Amino acid sequence: MLEMIIETLREWGITGLFLGIGVEALSIPFPAAIVFLLYGYVINPAGWELLWISLAASAVYTAVAYIPYALSVRYHYLVSDRIKTGRAQRMVRFMKKYRGWTIAAGRVLGMGYIVYVAAFCKITPLRYGFFTFIGVFPVALSMLYLGGLGNVGEVYVVFQNLQYVITAVILAGIGYYIYYRVKLKKKNAEKKTFVESAEKR
Known part of the structure; x- marks a missing residue:
């Protein structure tokens, strides 16, 4: 697979880059x-070339990513079915708290389904x-x-491992938040029960 992508990028140049990242932007x-x-x-970019290619590729990715976003908003009833999995539900809870930053983290981690979560949580097109x-x-x-x-x-293996670490940190954060909320709710319930008992006396 790597050799095929390398040959395609050599033949098609930056067009091949845009097409390649556009596939993931479509949530595929x-x-x-x-x-x-x-x-x-393939091209070993440096300096300003590295910067402008990064900016251009990010802009293309963002533009293409609006396609699944628009479809998710249009067919919201189908989106509800797509986010019934436990993993997607965790991201919904995370997005309700951190909003747009969840989208940024999802893009870093390559979570294509983040677009469905964004549409479900009614994130505005601009955000x-x-x-x-x-x-x-x-x-x-x-x-x-x-x-x-x-x-x-070697670099790709390191990047994959880094993604796993970031994912683990995010999941740990979600787990701690849920634990904290449950513990706080239990504490408030006990306090309420104690107050009601004291009033009856």
């Missing part, structure tokens, strides 16, 4: 991070686009740079 399971990494390996962009840009910049260093296989 496809590793956009590895496309950035391999494109960096959706803004946080999608700032989530994709650091991935684009870092992967293009690291790809230019040459050790594509």
